[in-house]
Amino acid sequence: MQTEPEIGEILVQADQLKHRIKELGEQISLDYEGKDLLLVGVLKGAVFFLSDLMRHISIPCEVDFMAVASYGSATDSSGVVRILKDLDAAIEGRDVLIVEDIVDSGLTLKYLLRNLGARGPASLEVCALLTKPERRKVELRSRYVGFEIPNKFVIGYGLDFAERYRNLPYVAALVEQ
Ligand code: IMP
Ligand code: MG
Numbered sequence: 001m002q003t004e005p006e007i008g009e010i011l012v013q014a015d016q017l018k019h020r021i022k023e024l025g026e027q028i029s030l031d032y033e034g035k036d037l038l039l040v041g042v043l044k045g046a047v048f049f050l051s052d053l054m055r056h057i058s059i060p061c062e063v064d065f066m067a068v069a070s071y072g073s074a075t076d077s078s079g080v081v082r083i084l085k086d087l088d089a090a091i092e093g094r095d096v097l098i099v100e101d102i103v104d105s106g107l108t109l110k111y112l113l114r115n116l117g118a119r120g121p122a123s124l125e126v127c128a129l130l131t132k133p134e135r136r137k138v139e140l141r142s143r144y145v146g147f148e149i150p151n152k153f154v155i156g157y158g159l160d161f162a163e164r165y166r167n168l169p170y171v172a173a174l175v176e177q
Contacts, residue, residue, distance in 0.1 A: 005161060008173035011149050012130075017157060017170070020146050021049065024127065025056020028097070028144065033059055035095040036122070042112070043067035043085065045101030048158035048166070049129045049146075053099065064088055070108050079107035079137075083115075092120040097143075101158045102130040106140040113140075130154070130171065147171075 028037075037057075041050040043065050054063060067085035096116060103109055109126060117124050127144035134151040149171070155161050156168030165174075 005177060006175040007155065007165070007168070008152075008175035010170050010172045011152070011154060012147050012157075012171040014169040017129075017146075018052075021052050021129075022056045024144050024146060025053050026058075028053075028127070029056075029058045032061070032095060032097075035059075036093070037061040038091060038094045038096050039063045039099050040087065040091075040096055040116070041065045041099045042101070042108075044166070045158040045160065046099050046129075049101055050099045053127070066112070068108060068112070079105070079111070081108055081111040090119065091116060093122050095123045096121040096125070098124070098126045100126060100128045102132065102154070103128045103140065103142060103145075104132050104135050105137040107138060109140055109142075110138045129157070130159075 037059065039050060039054060039061060041047060041063060064087045065085065066087055069082045069084050071080045098112055100109060113124060126142040128142045129146040130149050131142065131145050132149055132151055152173040154171050155165035155174050156171045158166050159171065160166045161174050
């Protein structure tokens with residue numbers, strides 16, 4: 001019989017998240033001083049990270065959102081990405097920072113970098129809260145990374161399993177029964 005999955009080992013505690021996100025916000029504030037910074041959050045997972053990050057950015061900045069769906073199974077993306085919600089405004093000439101919850105295979109971000117890159121931004125970089133280097137299928141550089149984590153499916157702080165668990169204040173491994 002299929003039972004509910006369980007919350008496993010905590011990989012990143014709430015206070016570690018808080019501390020690291022403050023550091024990232026301060027670094028971004030220094031790097032983008034005098035620039036036209038636009039944060040692009042990838043719905044839905046990155047919303048929690050983005051809203052905390054943005055409160056540690058001390059320079060003028062704006063925010064916009066994209067929603068994408070990656071075809072594949074519940075825990076594996078295929079690299080075929082569909083835009084569910086596009087940006088509200090053009091990004092030509094702007095300094096765009098994509099804010100993502102996690103880089104897994106890297107296929108979603110690779111698609112986003114290509115898609116947004118074609119719109120003529122002045123610069124285009126990535127800020128990812130988590131990365132699973134062991135899972136990477138494509139070459140990808142993220143300018144800002146919060147934490148490297150092992151090859152485990154994780155939940156919490158925006159990350160979901162079948163839309164649940166986003167509300168956990170920490171990042172934990174999922175234990176499937
Ligand atoms: P990628 O295209 O394989 O890099 O996957 C990117 C997306 O898959 C992320 O933005 C997440 O939404 C989702 N994802 C990848 N790994 C995890 C995980 O461990 N937990 C929850 N969602 C994940
Ligand atoms: Mg997701």
